[in-house]
Amino acid sequence: MISIPSERTLTLQLPALSAYLPVVVPYVENAATTFGLGREEVLKLGLATEEIFAFLAEAICCGKPLEIECRSGIYYASVTFRFSGTALNLGGLNITSGANAAADGDLGEMGLLLASRAVDRLQLGVGEDRRISLAIAKDKTYPPGEDLLPPLAGGEAFTVRAPNTEEIKEFSLRVDQGPAAPCRPLFFHYPGKVVDMIASGEYEATVAVAAGGHVVGGLLHHYRTERIIQIFGPFSFSAANRDDIERSVFEACLSRIARRRVVAVVALHGLPASLEGDFDTLGRLCYYDEDGRAGEQKTFGRLLNEDPGATIWTAAELSAYLADEYRRLALAREIKIFHDLGETQTGASIFSVETLRDRGNAILRPLWPGVDSLTNVARHVRHLREEGFRDIHFLLDLGIPWHAALAPALLTQGFRPETIIPFGGRADVVIFQHHAS
Amino acid sequence: MHPDLEFLVPAYVRGFEPYIPSKPDAELKTLYGVSRLFRLNNNENALGPPPAAREAIRNFPPFRASLYPSGDSYYLSREIAARHGLQPDQIIVGNGANEVIAFAIKAFCEPGDNIVTADRTFAVYEWVATFSGITANLIPLKDNGFDDEAMLRAIDRRTKILFLCNPNNPTGAYWAKDRLIAFLERVGDNRIVVVDEAYCEFVEATDYPDGMKLIADYPNLVIFRTFSKMYGLGGLRIGYLAGASEVVDMIRRTCVVYSVNGLAQEAALAALRDETGHIERTREMVRDSRAYLKEELGKMNLPVIAGEGNFLVVRLPGSDTLAYRRLMGEGVMIRPMTSFRYPNHIRITLALPEAMEAFVGALRKILAGPRRP
Numbered sequence: 001m002i003s004i005p006s007e008r009t010l011t012l013q014l015p016a017l018s019a020y021l022p023v024v025v026p027y028v029e030n031a032a033t034t035f036g037l038g039r040e041e042v043l044k045l046g047l048a049t050e051e052i053f054a055f056l057a058e059a060i061c062c063g064k065p066l067e068i069e070c071r072s073g074i075y076y077a078s079v080t081f082r083f084s085g086t087a088l089n090l091g092g093l094n095i096t097s098g099a100n101a102a103a104d105g106d107l108g109e110m111g112l113l114l115a116s117r118a119v120d121r122l123q124l125g126v127g128e129d130r131r132i133s134l135a136i137a138k139d140k141t142y143p144p145g146e147d148l149l150p151p152l153a154g155g156e157a158f159t160v161r162a163p164n165t166e167e168i169k170e171f172s173l174r175v176d177q178g179p180a181a182p183c184r185p186l187f188f189h190y191p192g193k194v195v196d197m198i199a200s201g202e203y204e205a206t207v208a209v210a211a212g213g214h215v216v217g218g219l220l221h222h223y224r225t226e227r228i229i230q231i232f233g234p235f236s237f238s239a240a241n242r243d244d245i246e247r248s249v250f251e252a253c254l255s256r257i258a259r260r261r262v263v264a265v266v267a268l269h270g271l272p273a274s275l276e277g278d279f280d281t282l283g284r285l286c287y288y289d290e291d292g293r294a295g296e297q298k299t300f301g302r303l304l305n306e307d308p309g310a311t312i313w314t315a316a317e318l319s320a321y322l323a324d325e326y327r328r329l330a331l332a333r334e335i336k337i338f339h340d341l342g343e344t345q346t347g348a349s350i351f352s353v354e355t356l357r358d359r360g361n362a363i364l365r366p367l368w369p370g371v372d373s374l375t376n377v378a379r380h381v382r383h384l385r386e387e388g389f390r391d392i393h394f395l396l397d398l399g400i401p402w403h404a405a406l407a408p409a410l411l412t413q414g415f416r417p418e419t420i421i422p423f424g425g426r427a428d429v430v431i432f433q434h435h436a437s
Numbered sequence: 438m439h440p441d442l443e444f445l446v447p448a449y450v451r452g453f454e455p456y457i458p459s460k461p462d463a464e465l466k467t468l469y470g471v472s473r474l475f476r477l478n479n480n481e482n483a484l485g486p487p488p489a490a491r492e493a494i495r496n497f498p499p500f501r502a503s504l505y506p507s508g509d510s511y512y513l514s515r516e517i518a519a520r521h522g523l524q525p526d527q528i529i530v531g532n533g534a535n536e537v538i539a540f541a542i543k544a545f546c547e548p549g550d551n552i553v554t555a556d557r558t559f560a561v562y563e564w565v566a567t568f569s570g571i572t573a574n575l576i577p578l579k580d581n582g583f584d585d586e587a588m589l590r591a592i593d594r595r596t597k598i599l600f601l602c603n604p605n606n607p608t609g610a611y612w613a614k615d616r617l618i619a620f621l622e623r624v625g626d627n628r629i630v631v632v633d634e635a636y637c638e639f640v641e642a643t644d645y646p647d648g649m650k651l652i653a654d655y656p657n658l659v660i661f662r663t664f665s666k667m668y669g670l671g672g673l674r675i676g677y678l679a680g681a682s683e684v685v686d687m688i689r690r691t692c693v694v695y696s697v698n699g700l701a702q703e704a705a706l707a708a709l710r711d712e713t714g715h716i717e718r719t720r721e722m723v724r725d726s727r728a729y730l731k732e733e734l735g736k737m738n739l740p741v742i743a744g745e746g747n748f749l750v751v752r753l754p755g756s757d758t759l760a761y762r763r764l765m766g767e768g769v770m771i772r773p774m775t776s777f778r779y780p781n782h783i784r785i786t787l788a789l790p791e792a793m794e795a796f797v798g799a800l801r802k803i804l805a806g807p808r809r810p
Contacts, residue, residue, distance in 0.1 A: 129439065255778040259560060259567075261454035277755040278781060303758040304775050306478075307765075308457055309468040330762040332468035 008035075008072040016057045016066040016083065024053045024068060031070035032077040038141050041077075045138040048115040048122075049079055052134065055112065056081060060093065075196035076120070078137040085132040093124060093132065094376065095353045096383045113383065116355045124352040126367045142190040145173045155240030156210035160252040163207040163218070168195045171207050171218040174237045182295045183269045183287055185232060186358050194220070206253045208245045210238075217245035219253050227263045228424055234272060243274040250275055258304060263423045266301040278302060280329050283419030286433060288360070288390035299419045299431075307331055310427045312398035313338050315407035318417060318430075322398075325420055333428070338404035345371045351380055355389070362389040369402045374409040381413055381434055392434040399427025449548075453568040459770075471768040475792040478772040479671065480606070480636075480748050483788035484719050486669035487711035490704045497700050506699035510677075513706045517677060520709065521649040526682050529689055530705075532696040534635055534663040534676030539565050541659060541678065543691040545597040545629055546571045553591045554600035555583050557608070557778045559633060562600040581742055582610030585620045598629045603648070604636050607777055607784045609744020614646035621655045629684070631659045635676075636746040638667035638716055639723060645745070649679055656681035659688070664701075666747065667719060668708040673701035723747045726787035733797045737804065747787045750774065753804075757783050760803065767799035 010031050014020050029046040037045065049068075056066065060083075067082040095112045112134075116122040121137040149170065163171060172191035175184070187193050197203040197220075207218035219233035231253065236245040254265070271279060279300035286294045309332040314322055316337050326333045349370030354363040362384045370376070377394075384392050394415055396403045415432035422428050442451070459465065462474050485491070507513075510530035518525045531537040538561050546552065548570035554562045556575035566573040574596070576587045583601055592599070601620075604611035612620070617632070624630055632648045648660040659680040665671035675697055678688065708715075727743055734741050734751050743749035753760055757773035760783055764771055769792075774782040785796060 251780050254775060254780045255556065258776050258778045258780075259454070259563060261452060279756065280759055302756050305457070305758065306459060306773060307758070307762050308460060309465070330759065330766060332762070332765070334468070 008074075010070045012068045012070075014066060014068070015063050016053070016061045017063055018054060018057045021050065021053055021057075025050050027068070028070055028079050032138070035070070035072035035077040036140060037077050037138060041138045041141060044118040045077060045079065045136070048118040048136050048138075051115040051118075052081060052112065052136065055115075056083070056134075061085075073137070073202065074200035075142075075193050076137045076139045078121075078135055080133055080135040082131060082133045085126065085130040093134070093350055094348070094380070095122070095124075095351075095355075096376075096379045113387070116353070116357075117387070120357050121355060123354045124350075124367065126350070126352075140193070140196070142193040142196075144189050145169070145176060145191040147173060149173055149177060152210070152214055152216055152238050154216075154238040156212060156214075156216065156238070158208040158210045158216050158241075158245065158248070160206060160208050160248050163205050163209075163215070165195055167207055167209060167215050168198060168205055170215040171205065171235075174215060175218075175233070175235050178235065178237070181270070182289065183297045185269065188232075197222075204256070206234075206249050206256065208236075208249050216241075217249050219249045221253060221257070221265075223262075224266065225424060227261065228421065229257055229262050229265050231265055231267050232269055234275070236272070242272075246272045246274050250278070254304075262304055264301055264303045264421070266299070266421055266424075268297070268299045268419070270297050271300050276300065282329075282421060283325075283417075283431070285393075285418055285431065286391070286435070290360075290390070292390070292436075301421060303422060307422070309333065310399070310423070311336060312427050313401040313404040314398060315404045317411055318404075318407045321417055322420075322430075329420070329422075331422060331428075336401075338401050340405060345369060347371070349373045349376045351376060353380070353384070360388060360390040362387075362392050364392065364394040366396070366403055366406055369405070373406055374412065377406070377409045377413045377415075385436070394432040394434070395425075396430050396432065397425030397427065398430060399425055447570060449570045450568055453564075456564070465765065465770070466768075469765040469768075471766065473768050474765075475769045475788070475795050477786040477788060477792060477796060478770045478784075480666055480746070480784075480786045481671050482667060482669040482719055482747065483786070483792065484669065484715070484722060486704065487708050487715035488713045489711035490668065490670065490708040493703045493707035494700065497703060501699055504699065505695055506697060506702055508694035510697050510702050513702045513709075514677070516706055516709055517679070521679065523649065523652065523679060524682060527652070527685050528677055528679050529685060529692060530675065530677045530697050530702070531692070532676075533665060533671075533674040534633070534661050534678075535561050535565075536674075536693075536696060537661055537676060537678040537688075538562060538631075538633075539569075540688050540691045541598065541629070541631060542566055542569055542571060544688040550595045550597045551593070552598045552600060553588050553596055555588075555602070555605070558583075558600075558602045559606045559635070560777065562631075562633075578605075578608065578610075580610070581605075581608040581744075583612065585612075585616065589620075589623055592624070592628065596628055598631055599624060600631045600633065602633045602635075604640055604645075604745035606636065606746065607748060607750050607772075607774060607779065607782075608742050609746045609749065611640060611642060611645055611745050613642075613644040615644070617646050617648075618651070621651070621658060624657070626657055629657050629659055630655070631661060633661040635661065635663045635666055637662065639720060639747050640745040641720060641724075642745060652680060656684060659684060664705045664708060667716060668705065670701065670704055670708060673698070673704055675701040675705050719747070722789065723787045726790070726793050729790070729793055730785065730787070730797070737801065742782075748784050749787065750779065750782050750784045752782050755781060757781050760800075763803040763806070764796070764799050767795075767802060769796050769799045771796070 028049040032042045069080045071078045119136040125133045169191040172194040176188040203222045210216045216238045217236040221231045224230040234246045234249040236242040279302045282299040282301045311334045350368035352365045418433045419431040514528040551572035553574045563573040663676035740752040761773040772784040
């Protein structure tokens, strides 16, 4: 897992009082400008900051100590609001909170939903000590890579290594100019962004370079969690020795990460056929285009070490699915059924929403249990659909017993379990996908 | 309140993935639903300790468990020294060879220094260096053996130790005597060269060098050996290093005394003195198992890397970690090799025929199954 250098981080501590709004917004805008965002992006980040700060000051943690951290991720600037959630009613932190007011035209109460429209990513987290972090990020704008690269001769000998800046750009361009692939991340269309993503330390690349200096293949990877690496690729641009390039690049990537703090590699955007046998098929995910048509993508994963086994929790409704999947994946799991024995629940449930606007993807995670899980799931789906999110995922961590209790609500509301990521959380994580009826 | 671990813990420790050891066999059998488990993952000696060591373990008086052991393994270090024509002060006995690796790195390296070793070799040199803030310069193997020229090129002014594994775990490739001497000559006096001979007692090649005999001529040479492999005492954790007196004196300053328990010292001493032919019996078992496995794996068209040592490596058509899980389901535990930077390879300990046959049968079954690894 990367750690962000302290010289790319600024912190402001203040009470959450509306009177300080004139302090907060210029602080964020000036930081974002210094971090290299363009004028338009700075204004949007400032707008989202204004919404969130006003919302926190008025509805969530009025007058309480608040920390606002601005961070340069090189290709983006992020703002993280941190405060203690102890003794607060946190139900308002659901992104859907206040959305009914929006229907009445009162945008001032929309808070998080409105803020999410102005930024590329929004994520809510709750620490073990109930410390809340609410992060928004705005990417820099990059010109698209439009240079049409000539086809490669193919079949040349190659070496595999970490790329320099120009090689990253060529790699990115060639991926983008490859056969159409609906699941390919959009960032490959912006080679300068890929360069900065790698410079940030969040992503790493491995490329195959032919004797003549051309990039003939490559792979990009990043930490999806502290213990899971997600890969994009490997890609080969030379039909003559495609399999050799793909395998060499992948094995070089594995060598780089083999002795790191990583337990598994996942490929959720597909794999070349030559490497499918090296992975377990974790399931599938659908991708809906703007017309609502679905494409399907198999998802893959591979442990890097011996499976130490795990105990997982599930609702009875999901146990047959899990038993079948664990048998298929040959993963040793002790499955425990979560039983609701009538214990009293209080308060509102809270879900974190990670919004990835460019992909139309929203990822929900349970943060806090509550009495209103079923209606809260329904409310989130309705509003995220209205916001234009086509792919809605809900992640349950099977290592957390109370997560198991949410499965019936998800199934009732049209979610289906599609993919299991071994050790994707405290234990395995199941990705549910919402399928509109 | 929580301690500020970001402040307290060095980044090179925070970023290090702790090694997760296997669960106990009983737990694994329950998890995988098997009634027996052949352990072919740790290169343990399937024949166990030599008879004399067994006797020493049986005769160890329980009351002695209440007494501190000899802090410097007094009798054992003298026995080792005498057998190799060295002085006792040239020997340090540790809680397994892993501990003496840490002693050596602590003695010679400080943050900013580096070690040079291979990328696909025993992981502990790299691990100890990394979580100590020392850079590990990893040189790719060449033809499954150490690349001496590339290692020499990698030496810079901050290089303190070069680690060689002879024979190499997991490939079994070894440094012949002439090559090792030529390498030591080119390294010169200003770097420590560690030769890890954990598997030396298994080696039958006639040009394999006895590192202990080279110490007199190369005072920068440090030899590691263990009682965990040939002598079957892995469960007691005992190993040692040997070197020139002045070098060992420096390493001794980083040692934790009393780390080697009394039972381990006595069992190791007895193992060295055993005269029942334990080494020859073990070599014969390993020889036979290697030949059997090479033949059977050849029939399955699986490429094999087999050299010296009580193990071999086989390349599978798919994921090694999936193979581990499916073989566990058949009651056979092997070592997947992705973490050794050999993806899709597994390492198998050469053991008794029953275990070898069980492995071959299980491998045939999983390769014929619907999801072949």
